[in-house]
Amino acid sequence: MNVWKFVLIVLAGALAGGAAYAGGPGDPAVASSDNGKYADKDGNPTYKISGEGVVDWYTFSGFRRYHSDCHVCHGPNGDGSSLAPALANSLKTMSYADFANVVTNGRQNVNAANDKVMPAFGTNANVMCYLDDIYVYLRARANNAIPGGRPPSHEDKPEAAKQADASCMGTK
Ligand code: HEC
Incomplete structure (x- = not known):
């Protein structure tokens, strides 16, 4: 696994994003889609929720990942705990790059x-x-687009997400 690949991607994103969207996350409305992955008008990742609370695949996947790696400190549903801030609140003002x-x-x-430490996940x-x-x-949580809890229904996992799993996680 090439860790530096991540670091470079994030650095590039921070440089590009920092200049363009320093003001915050901007409008979350979907402006484009690519294989089941949605982006806002600035090209940053965003969610898509259709009728009856059907979420896009990535929002569903993010729910699961968040509750496996982040919620112990940041609380269920991004609501915060005594250990770490509510990310459903932070993301109201935080840009993707930040x-x-x-x-x-x-x-x-x-x-x-204070003894607050956010671990590095790089x-x-x-x-x-x-x-x-x-x-x-x-x-999605920051914009009250979905309630707390497991999204009841989601779009199918796109082929692109299956391929990304294989190449990024090194299971190819
Ligand atoms: C061991 C506890 C712990 C875990 C696990 C953890 N965090 Fe944190 N995180 C913190 C603490 C504590 C802070 C506040 C640090 C500070 O005060 O500067 C923080 C801050 C943050 C911030 C900045 C929030 C703001 O308002 O500025 C983000 C974003 C964040 N964490 C995301 C995540 C994500 C995503 C995960 C899961 C991949 C995660 N954290 C897992 C403890 C944790």
Whole structure:
């Protein structure tokens, strides 16, 4: 597994994104789609929720990934806990690039009054291969597009997601 590939992708994203969208996440409305993956008008990943709460595959996948790697600190449904902030709130103002940067590199807020450490996930394929999935899930939560809990129904897993699993997770 080539960890540096992730680091470069995220760095490039941070540079491009930092300049263009420093103001925040922007409008989450779907502007384009590619093989079941949706993007907003700035090209950042976004969610799509159709009638009766049917979520796109990546939002569903992000729900699962979030609840396997993040919820112990950030609480179920992105609602926060005494250990770490509510990401359903953070993503109201945080850009995609800033999100990717914190998750990849971690962040520390340690001083006399605080001992808060966000671990760096840059070498964890279970997180890095699904960074966009986790992002769109939390973006949907931040915009109240889905309630807490497991989405009752989702679009089929796109072929592109199957291929990405194989190449990113190294199971080819
Ligand atoms: C061991 C506990 C822990 C785990 C697990 C964890 N985090 Fe964090 N995270 C934190 C803490 C503590 C902070 C606040 C750090 C600070 O105060 O600077 C934080 C901050 C963040 C922030 C910045 C929020 C803001 O408002 O600025 C993001 C984004 C984030 N985490 C995403 C994630 C994601 C995504 C996962 C799962 C892949 C995850 N975290 C897993 C503890 C954790």
